[in-house]
Amino acid sequence: MADMQQTIKKGEIIGFNPVFLPHCQSQHFSPTFWQQNNSVIGSAAGRGTTHFIQSEQHKLVLRHYRRGGLIGKILNDQYLYLGLPSTRAFQEYHLLEKMKGMGLPAPTPVAYRVVKKGLYYQGDLITLKIPNAQDIHHVLQTRSLSEQEWRDIGNTIALFHQQQIYHHDLNIHNIMLDDAGKVWLIDFDKCAEKDGESWKQNNLDRLLRSLNKESNKMANYHFEHKNWSLLIDGYKNH
Template sequence: MGNMATIRRDIGAGHHFIFDNTLVSQPNTEMFSPEFWQLQNKITGQAKGRGTTIFIEHENQHWVLRHFKRGGLVGKILSDQYFFNGVERSRPFEEFRLLEYMRGEGLLVPVPVAARIHRRGLIYRGDLITLSIPNSQDLHHVLCQQPLTKSEWRDVGRALARMHNCQVYHHDANIRNIMIDSNKQIWLIDFDRCSKRQGNSWKQSNLDRLLRSLHKEQAKNPVFHWAEGDWAACLDGYEELVKR
């Protein structure tokens, strides 16, 4: 997967950065601003989630910029504000470090480019930039158009098993956080609030979450190419690789 050269830099005024200096020579606050990229006419697209994810073309790189926002009832009050408990324990820094670890283990996850937090007193806000996954679509988009083959479903299961073999828990393992590229490779994305864990008891909850998301989207979408037999193939791929 290549070697990263990770550097942390604190520039004062509450700004803290972590970045790969093979991809970014000098981080600054502007690179985390959608308004800045809009003025540069560098935004190529966006996606809605808890917040808006921005796709950027910059110096022959394709970036994904995500501003950290809360969901649920808390999100309606605090929106993008988090309680500060140390720079390295901030959500952008933790996700950057986790992606760095997984890339080192050979997992197909986004390449972390840079993360930053801006602290004011006991509160911080944060952002993360990753490299875009070329020529890819999430499983929700794909399944609304066409079915996956049984072999592809087994590959989905294998991807989850590889993640679990690295003892990584995914907080939201749903079909929108699983990507398939033009080479039919399976990628996992969105590792906010994810972490390395001990033991095995938690792993089933990731599989249960994925199955719930399949049932949910099948009920919501008039055309959705998924059947219970596909889930059996996914589990076959998972059991083939997972370590007990």
């Protein structure tokens, strides 16, 4: 993108869009820096902690890349460095940039950082916070979705699939609903453009497993099988 700038120093590579975060530096990827400036407005626990930041002009989301599973216990946040284009931060930033160009409802990328340490690297990503949005997992804990909302979720997933965008972890936590009723997808780590059709059904199956899992864990989770039929109806009739 024409607006993007990049800085490289001492094994640290930062790419950023100065429209959203002018003069982006190492400190902007440090939760401590933002905490010291009383700019942390919230956080979310997952594989690591995601921080929500109020900068001078924008609300931001700061995420440090961490591994899951058994290997995550050994190499918590370290990844083998095979060149900048192969890093998770670089790939997610540029995929988000491409999806914005397609008009898809995904977060706007602000900045990424890759820090090389020997054979390994660590990475961070900053995006714009989606205004007045909540993940649908939390919505379902408090209320039922309307028939149209279920269809809109399916319709939104279809938008991404029609552009051959594969979401590696399509679960109910990574689908957002804003206060205007718009559906968004988030967390595009390890996602990519992907050829073919067969993976699309696997994507939907993963989402259904996620809904069933959460429904089985919580007594008052507002999900029924008929809701899934509405979602699929929205998906197929986009």
